[in-house]
Amino acid sequence: MTYICPICGFDGLDEPAYNEFHDPSFEICLCCQFQFGDDDDVELENGLFMKREETHAMYRQAWIAKGTPIFKPEYYPQQFQFNDSLKKKHMIEQLKNIRIYQTNIKG
Ligand SMILES: [Zn+2]
DSSP, X not given: OOEEOTTTOOEEESSOSBOTTXXXXXXXXXXXXXXXXXXXXXXXXXXXXXXXXXXXXXXXXHHHXXXXXXXXXXXXXXXXXXXXXXXXXXXXXHHHTTTOOXXXXXX
């Protein structure tokens, strides 16, 4: 059984990113390198934290802007990667797992 990463859509997490009590798994996604319970813990100012969904969207945008590098390419299906990054076509497919539809991606 695998679980889908809510940031990049990769269907390869060992545990759900968040359990039924919304507690994070602290697993690091081997595709986008997001760590649940750490990268979603963003303090804007004293005691004011960014919403979890907002941290996901922000991280996703930054990851796409960097060219969707794969954190652990040795564990990621070879046919979907090029130069340790996701192939664009596959990245678009993978994001559909989390209902993100990229319409303005070049290449
Ligand atoms: Zn991910």
